[in-house]
Amino acid sequence: ETVLTQSPGTLSLSPGERATLSCRASQFVLSNYLAWYQHKPGQAPRLLIYRASLRATGVPDRFTGSGSGTDFTLTISRLEPEDFAVYYCQHYVSSRQWTFGQGTKVEI
């Protein structure tokens, strides 16, 4: 079973700043099956990035996913007030198993 470790646990930034979130997998991620989500209280998670670097429908281009192998990054180029939330990475393997990281909170 692949374990995803996200860092940092909390990121304290201001609007307009750049946010860099890390996700490290305990095993090689085949076919870049790595996704990123934004989650706000009382809402369903929102898929931002899938296959490591593909933006989901309607996601602003300030959100960029990168990486391969075991190390992946979500970059938010300029934080908007609505971007303060918890972010999760998630991995899928062909044995039909999905795993989430523990989350990174982006706070003001």
Add this chain to the structure above:
Amino acid sequence: QVQLQESGPGLVKPSETLSLNCNVSGFSISSGYFWGWIRQPPGKGLEWIGSLYSRGGTSYNPSLESRVSISVDMSKNQFSLKLTSVTAADTAVYFCARDLEGGWPHWGQGIVVTVSS
């Protein structure tokens, strides 16, 4: 566009079975994709529970596998979750979702389930 809606009891007694349905509209489950259940306990992160592939097969989180089953009713275009022998640790917001290339772009609004006597 595909829409998902969870339904079921919001309160379940310890040791009993949690049963939830996910009603799907705007897309036929039989057309393909993975359909899954994901939960978030209070103050914790997201946890994948299990999934079914509409053309056959289910998969479950190893930590829950002995207590979970997911099934589909194509005639109602809905899929269901059963979790047996629940404890307070199963208290969570439960979401149903549909996948796309390993990610989950489509989610229900979530349903709060509390395990308490």
